[in-house]
Amino acid sequence: MPSEFDLIRRHFDRAATHCDLAVGDDAALMRPSPGMQLAVSTDMLVAGTHFFADADPALLGWKTLAVNVSDIAAMGALPRWALLAIALPAADEAWIAAFAGGLFDCARAYAVDLVGGDTTRGPLNMTVTIIGEVPAGQAITRDGGRAGDDLWVSGQPGQAALGLAALQGEASLNDEGRRRCLDALHRPQPRVALGLALRGVASAMLDVSDGLLGDLGHILERSHVGAIVDIAALPLAPLLATGAAATTARRCLLSGGDDYELLFSAPPARREVIQEMARRLALPLHRIGSLTGDTGVLLLRESDGTLHPGAAAGYDHFG
Known part of the structure; x- marks a missing residue:
């Protein structure tokens, strides 16, 4: 041996x-x-x-x-x-x-x-x-978010969680959807090029490992801000195209982990820069809401304008 x-x-x-x-x-x-x-x-x-x-x-x-x-x-x-x-x-x-x-x-x-x-x-x-x-001095941390900043997320959050749900028998996906979701689960693609491009642009940032809303909660806590997330702005359609049930797709998008996409805030004046960044990197960047001055308050805005509280809690090893 x-x-x-x-x-x-x-x-x-x-x-x-x-x-x-x-x-x-x-x-x-x-x-x-x-x-x-x-x-x-x-x-x-x-x-x-x-x-x-x-x-x-x-x-x-x-x-x-x-x-x-x-x-x-x-x-x-x-x-x-x-x-x-x-x-x-x-x-x-x-x-x-x-x-x-x-x-x-x-x-x-x-x-x-x-x-x-x-x-x-x-x-x-x-x-x-x-x-x-x-x-020196250019690291993007979680504590730089300010009220009025836009919220952005890269790529396709929710795919990895759907892949895990399929493996556990909790979601039924079509063949192509299953392939894409399992690939996202097993071979995550760290967004290094995006992170480098966001120096001097993003005000706060982290990677989504424990769920979109849960990880957003870390930015809210460290930056002493609140947030409104627009449900209609989230990339839900690609998850529905996998054949997943709408409730499962939404749950995976909002609270599924293992995505390793970047969630970041930036001033509205940076929108064109970020949109050009998305084109240059051939990577979808979704503007999904904004930060507010209501410290620690996370609200979800439905497509009809209705606001309701969101749970800023992600995966917890001891929960």
Whole structure:
């Protein structure tokens, strides 16, 4: 049976492009670019909580890194380096090779160096610490939203949650809809290019991992504002085109997690800039409402103008 160090050498020791020393020593040596701040984030994925224990290891490898890249994108930063700590029930080389292949596919796609980490025997889980760079003072945080700002969301929130609902037998989707939703669930696409483009444009931002309304609540809390979300402005039609029931599609759009789209606020004067950004990046950007001065108050506006409270609560591991 291969040793821990054999597994690391065979599957996780790859050439690094932007660090002085990567895998194989007691620590990595990295040199931040002049004038940059470091953005650092950690996420843990646990079998049975974040993914099914029999998940495709290649897809799991992609997602393990992608969800961390998304955190860096949400700061308007450029992902650069990652460390992986992984616990494995057994030294299954075929599984590990497929997992590493998916992880390094994502690393290549977003120019991230894997520079270290740890392996051990235990219940299947993986933790990534990711480090990015952003020009000093230009990070986009959650606390910059102001009353009157527009609210925007990228891409197609709700697809990943619909995919999960289909796997759990809670939604019936047509073939194309099921394919698209499962792809969104298993291979999220971090919006790095959008995050970089939004420097100096967005006033507050985060990525949608625990549900659109729940994550919006974090912006409201940190920015000390409220919000009105226009239901008619949300991208519901593509979810209905999957064959999902209207109530299921709406629930997944508003409160489903695992989207890793960017939710951000920006002054109304930036609308044309953002619309041009959407064209240039070939990425839909939806203006879905606005921030208000009613601190902590989240309202949903139906197509007939009716206002009613929205629940600013997303997924909670201990809820």
